[in-house]
Amino acid sequence: MPTAEEDRTSRRLAWCVAHLLRHAPDHVVTDITGRLDQPTRKYLCRDEWLPAAAVTLLLRHGDDADRHYIARNPRVVGRPLPGLPGPARYARRRTPPELLPVLRAELGRDPDDGPLTAPELIGLLRRHGRRGPRVPLDILALPYEADPELLRAEHTRRPLPAGSVEALLLVADLPPASVHALLGTGAAPASGRSWHRPAVRAVRMGRVTHEELVTHVTPAHHTLLLGHLPVRESLRWTLPEQAGMQTAVQRALRPLGDDPRLWAELLRHAPGHPGPLPELVAAVADGRMPEPAAGAAGPGPELTRAVRHLAPTAAEPTGEVERELALASLAVPMDSVEEDIRWVRDCLDRGLLTGIDVVRHKLPACWALDEDHWLGDVDHPDRHDRPGAVLAARAEADRLFTAALGEDPEAWWRAARTLPEFAGTLPHLLLRVTEGGSVSGRS
Numbered sequence: 001m002p003t004a005e006e007d008r009t010s011r012r013l014a015w016c017v018a019h020l021l022r023h024a025p026d027h028v029v030t031d032i033t034g035r036l037d038q039p040t041r042k043y044l045c046r047d048e049w050l051p052a053a054a055v056t057l058l059l060r061h062g063d064d065a066d067r068h069y070i071a072r073n074p075r076v077v078g079r080p081l082p083g084l085p086g087p088a089r090y091a092r093r094r095t096p097p098e099l100l101p102v103l104r105a106e107l108g109r110d111p112d113d114g115p116l117t118a119p120e121l122i123g124l125l126r127r128h129g130r131r132g133p134r135v136p137l138d139i140l141a142l143p144y145e146a147d148p149e150l151l152r153a154e155h156t157r158r159p160l161p162a163g164s165v166e167a168l169l170l171v172a173d174l175p176p177a178s179v180h181a182l183l184g185t186g187a188a189p190a191s192g193r194s195w196h197r198p199a200v201r202a203v204r205m206g207r208v209t210h211e212e213l214v215t216h217v218t219p220a221h222h223t224l225l226l227g228h229l230p231v232r233e234s235l236r237w238t239l240p241e242q243a244g245m246q247t248a249v250q251r252a253l254r255p256l257g258d259d260p261r262l263w264a265e266l267l268r269h270a271p272g273h274p275g276p277l278p279e280l281v282a283a284v285a286d287g288r289m290p291e292p293a294a295g296a297a298g299p300g301p302e303l304t305r306a307v308r309h310l311a312p313t314a315a316e317p318t319g320e321v322e323r324e325l326a327l328a329s330l331a332v333p334m335d336s337v338e339e340d341i342r343w344v345r346d347c348l349d350r351g352l353l354t355g356i357d358v359v360r361h362k363l364p365a366c367w368a369l370d371e372d373h374w375l376g377d378v379d380h381p382d383r384h385d386r387p388g389a390v391l392a393a394r395a396e397a398d399r400l401f402t403a404a405l406g407e408d409p410e411a412w413w414r415a416a417r418t419l420p421e422f423a424g425t426l427p428h429l430l431l432r433v434t435e436g437g438s439v440s441g442r443s
Contacts, residue, residue, distance in 0.1 A: 002039060009420075014043035016419040019369040021054045022240075022394065023247060023401045024412055026211045029054050030061060032416055033232075038065075045069035050076055051368075052244055053209040053287070060206075088288060093141045098286055098297040099319040111142050118147035122154050123300040129164025132194065136167035148178040159186045165198040169205055174400035179207045184218040185434075197235045199226055204241070210248035221303050223249060223277040228306035239383045250310055250398060252278050258312045265289065267299050267307045327351040330361040331425075337373075344374040348389050355393030359400070365426040366419050397426065404430035 017036070021029050033054065036044060042052065045058065046069050055076055058066045086209060095103075095111075103111050106127065107120055116124070121144045128135040151174070154160070158335070160168075165182050166172065174182075183199060199217060202208045208216070226250030229237055231245045237245060256262040265284045272292050273280045283289045299307070326347040334340040347353040362368035371390050384390050405411040414433045422429050 007039070009039070010039040012420045013044050013416070014040050015049075016049055016366050016369075017044055017416050018047040018049050018051070018054070019366065020401075020412070020416050020419060022051045022369075025251065025400050025407055026053060026057060026209050026405065029057050029411050030413045032413055033058060033062070033414055037144065038247070042069055046073050048073075048075035049240075052203060052206075052241060053211065056203075056206040057210050058178075091136060095138045095141045099135070099138055103142075114143075116142055116144035118145055118150045121145070121305070122151065122160075125160055125164035125168075127159075129161030129167070131164045133167040133170065133197075134163075136164040137171065140171050146172060146174075148175055152178045155182055156184070156186075159184065162194045162197055166227070168202045169198060169201050169207055177205075180212070180216040183208070183213065183216045185222060186218070193234050194224070196226060196229060200235050200237060200241070203245075210241075210244045211251070213245070214248045214252050216276060218274060218276050220273045220275060221279040221282040221299075223252075224270060224306045224310065225302060228309040230302065231411065239387055239390060242387075243391055246391060246395060247398050249277070250395065251402070252281055253310060255281050263307065263311050267304065269318070270294065270303060270307070271297050271299050271365040283360055322350075323352045327357060327361050330358065331363050338376075341374060341376045345376070345386070348386055355389035356396040359393045359396045359426055361425060363425060364423050365429045366422070368393075368426050400426060400430060404434050 009010060014036075017032060017040070017243065021032065024032065033044065042065070044054075045062075045066050050070075050073070055070060058070060103124065106124065107116075116139075121139070124139050125136055126148075128139060151168075155165075159165075160182070162185075168182060169179065179202065180297060183196065183202060198215055201224075203210060203213060214223055215228070217226065227246050229245075231240065256266060262284055266281065269289045269292060270280060280289075309386075329343060329347075330353075334343060344353065344358065348355075358374050359368050362374060367373040371384055371393065375384050375386055375389070401412075401415075405415060409432065417427065418429060418433055422432075424432070
């Protein structure tokens with residue numbers, strides 16, 4: 001039986017690890033979760049801010065205890081989100097009687113005469129998936145024979161409509177290779193309200209992580225748009241999901257550095273590149289991209305806006321003396337947490353501070369990584385009323401972690417062990433970890 005002090009230590013380490021894993025590559029997430037002892041791992045699975053990628057990887061590689069605690073975590077974002085239809089509801093779905101005559105006419109036989117063959121299923125999904133996933137879900141409620149290889153080949157030859165792909169991700173038990181293939185959209189334009197839904201659904205259902213999404217989504221300009229998806233009325237990224245996607249896309253864009261010439265080349269070649277984003281970035285960084293064909297379409301306004309958002313910027317807020325005072329205040333706690341939050345929010349609203357400043361200067365580092373400690377609690381885990389500050393803070397933390405720790409799991413583990421009791425800023429913590437000095441926790 002652990003003592004109260006050991007229990008407190010496990011809880012705090014799990015809380016810090018949950019925030020650290022937001023910024024770690026997938027292989028580092030798997031490595032760090034594998035190093036945790038059983039009590040800390042239990043608290044990690046129950047943590048309210050456990051990131052989506054960690055949930056997916058724990059469900060994929062963890063044991064029954066991990067799945068037990070995650071399944072009972074009411075604050076885990078996704079799988080699916082609270083209020084959205086869950087797998088049990090889809091399992092009970094029945095094909096509406098009014099749809100059966102339509103399917104009978106299209107098949108040339110009664111659907112009750114036997115399971116739909118793979119070619120019949122694909123044909124129906126092609127005809128009925130352009131207006132969302134509802135009708136494809138009705139079709140998939142019928143008995144059918146699944147052929148993942150044929151489905152993958154047909155989608156590669158001519159992509160299925162977004163609604164049909166989303167329905168397959170929701171209810172069909174497809175192998176990872178088929179899920180990855182369905183994320184490709186060929187030359188389909190990124191227009192309308194639904195092209196992004198399969199990618200959002202794949203992450204939310206735990207089929208892929210954001211990093212895997214970046215690896216497999218084609219064409220490349222769709223990945224860039226997913227990294228800065230505009231607010232939409234339909235299915236869209238939650239704030240944590242948007243931050244995770246931004247992290248994964250910027251990790252793929254890292255070879256471009258801060259060279260404006262390379263970013264201009266990326267924007268020029270992205271509309272016509274059929275492959276995934278990492279392939280495009282490698283070719284641009286190496287100078288191997290051929291000239292776009294004459295008359296090729298240029299980047300649209302949404303793509304231009306997405307690339308500008310993802311590109312590094314040196315813009316700094318102004319304010320002179322007031323700004324210096326605001327920065328200094330981040331290292332001096334107010335009389336109460338509520339007063340501290342009101343001050344930070346006021347400085348953000350007045351343009352004296354940004355999310356970048358908070359991550360760099362707020363004490364201690366674990367509070368800087370947790371937006372609730374400087375924006376206040378929210379009534380839902382999927383949003384904050386200062387989303388710009390949150391995304392900027394996450395992006396800056398990504399940059400700092402990457403510059404200091406790279407992709408070395410051992411370095412990330414040292415940072416995770418140091419974070420709970422460290423009293424300094426995040427840059428100071430990373431300097432302490434990488435230089436191998438004392439990790440007593442006092443700055």
